[in-house]
Amino acid sequence: MNLTVYPLLALLTLLGIVLFPLGFLLWRLLTAWSARRITRHFVWLYGQGWRWIVSPFVHFRLEGLEKASLRQPCIMVVNHLSYFDTYCMAALPFHNAAFAVRSWPFKMIWYSAFMHLARYLNVEGTDWSVVAEQASRELADGGCLVFFPEGHRSRDGKMRRFHSGAFKLAIDTGVPLVPLCVAGTDVLLPPGSFRLHPARVHLRALPAIDPRQFPEMLGHLHMRKTVREMMARNVAEMTAANV
Numbered sequence: 001m002n003l004t005v006y007p008l009l010a011l012l013t014l015l016g017i018v019l020f021p022l023g024f025l026l027w028r029l030l031t032a033w034s035a036r037r038i039t040r041h042f043v044w045l046y047g048q049g050w051r052w053i054v055s056p057f058v059h060f061r062l063e064g065l066e067k068a069s070l071r072q073p074c075i076m077v078v079n080h081l082s083y084f085d086t087y088c089m090a091a092l093p094f095h096n097a098a099f100a101v102r103s104w105p106f107k108m109i110w111y112s113a114f115m116h117l118a119r120y121l122n123v124e125g126t127d128w129s130v131v132a133e134q135a136s137r138e139l140a141d142g143g144c145l146v147f148f149p150e151g152h153r154s155r156d157g158k159m160r161r162f163h164s165g166a167f168k169l170a171i172d173t174g175v176p177l178v179p180l181c182v183a184g185t186d187v188l189l190p191p192g193s194f195r196l197h198p199a200r201v202h203l204r205a206l207p208a209i210d211p212r213q214f215p216e217m218l219g220h221l222h223m224r225k226t227v228r229e230m231m232a233r234n235v236a237e238m239t240a241a242n243v
Contacts, residue, residue: 001057002196008053016046017110039117040095047090057198058188060091064205067093073139074208076178077166079159079231080148082185089146091203097144100135100165102151121145123165132169139175149224155191157239159232167220167227176208177223179231183238202238206230 020042027038051060064070070093078085086099098118103125105111115122119138121131135145147166154160170177181204188199214223 001198005053005057005196009050012046012049012053013110016042016049020114035117036098036119037096039114040097043114043118044090044092044095044097047087050084050087051090054188054196057196059200060088061200061202062091063203064207065091065093065203070094070178070205071176071208072096072144073142074176074178075139075145075147075166075170076180076205077147077149077162077227077231078180079182079235080150080153081157081182082153082189082191084185084189085148085153085182088182088185088201088203092144094144096142097146098135098138100131100145100147123147128165131165132172135169136173139173145169149228153191154186157186159228159235162224162228164220164224167224170209170211171214171220171223174211176210177227178208179206179227179234180204181206181231181234181238183235184242187242200242202242204234204238206234 023042024035024038027033027041031038033041072094076097078089089097089099098120100121100123101115103122105120106115106122106125119134121135123131138145145166149162149166150160151163152160166177169175182201184199184201187197188201189196209223209227211219211223214220216222
């Protein structure tokens with residue numbers, strides 16, 4: 001598996017970088033999309049390529065990810081088990097999603113230009129008021145935001161504490177929040193390891209949550225607690241089913 005996946009992923013990455021400028025120009029001619037939406041589409045296609053590469057070794061089970069049940073705009077919160085969690089977002093039925101990420105991907109040579117072109121949110125290296133303003137514009141344009149509220153990958157499979165940003169943003173904008181639960185990616189690539197393993201990866205989108213259900217002064221904290229407990233129950237159930 002490792003001798004197959006890593007070389008093909010490196011080749012896919014190289015081809016993506018080389019062919020992107022031509023593809024970008026072609027997409028601009030064929031569509032009326034903005035630069036950020038075109039870039040997000042290519043990132044989504046890159047994820048589709050990754051899913052195809054690992055498909056002989058990884059079984060994907062998807063629940064609640066039908067396009068009809070995931071309306072935009074929305075804010076998605078995803079638990080974080082593995083480096084490849086972000087690649088799994090290619091399973092979303094839409095590509096116009098801005099990821100809220102830490103600052104390190106913006107510093108990687110082969111990712112940096114794409115991160116900036118896609119207008120991803122740097123939640124670690126930018127003042128929150130600036131992030132919130134950018135996020136609000138994305139939602140007003142009908143896009144989707146993807147947050148990993150734990151901030152870091154879990155080292156033991158247990159869900160870490162959530163940060164408040166995504167939930168405060170949902171309260172402030174009134175946009176629905178969709179919890180997306182992931183299980184099995186820590187088997188595919190365990191934290192601290194570079195060795196891949198065959199796995200069953202399970203993604204389950206829970207019903208969208210209306211932020212108006214949390215009208216109190218610190219409603220985002222109540223929402224954060226409620227969503228974390230809900231996701232923890234689902235991830236535990238999904239993990240047990242994968243064993």
